[in-house]
Amino acid sequence: MGKRGNSIIKGLEISEIIATLNRAYADEWLAYYQYFIEAKVIKGIMKDAIITELTLHAADELRHATMIADRIVQLGGVPLTNPKAWFEHTNCGYDEPINFDVMGILDDAIKGEQCAISTYSKIVEMTKDKDIVTYDLVSSILADEVEHEEDLQALHDDISDFIEDLKKQLQK
Ligand SMILES: [Fe+2]
Ligand SMILES: [Fe+2]
DSSP, rough: OOOOHHHHOOOOOHHHHHHHHHHHHHHHHHHHHHHHHHHOBBBBBTHHHHHHHHHHHHHHHHHHHHHHHHHHHTOOOOOSSHHHHHHHHHHSOOOOOOOOOOHHHHHHHHHHHHHHHHHHHHHHHHHHOOOOHHHHHHHHHHHHHHHHHHHHHHHHHHHHHHHHHHHHHOOO
């Protein structure tokens, strides 16, 4: 823990920042696994396009977990060391894929990204003008989560349109 680096944090308890980051850290690992396993079990139309997206997102969530773990250590904390703790600390939980259909998977994933956006918005607000380094870090993660939601929603809309068109064609 760098003393000067931490001395620039104003108006926030470092222990509070560490606890908040550990909750986000739990979210990232659970999101990583959710995307990883969804990409394996998904079924239905246009699944290859969705697998590509889910695999990219999984890599992003793992990268976010790495960034957060490094910041926790920099602040003098310890990232959660036991996967069991992920379920105790998570903000967004874990949506086990039960319906493997493309639409069910996309709905769960979009819900997860929306929760991530809410979570990081709160951390951005919390650290603004107080902890510049964490603020920059969570701002860049927030931008990724916004992009994730958009990518998944676009796929969701494409598939919905495709199904609607198909229904119309069949009715002719
Ligand atoms: Fe993430
Ligand atoms: Fe995400």
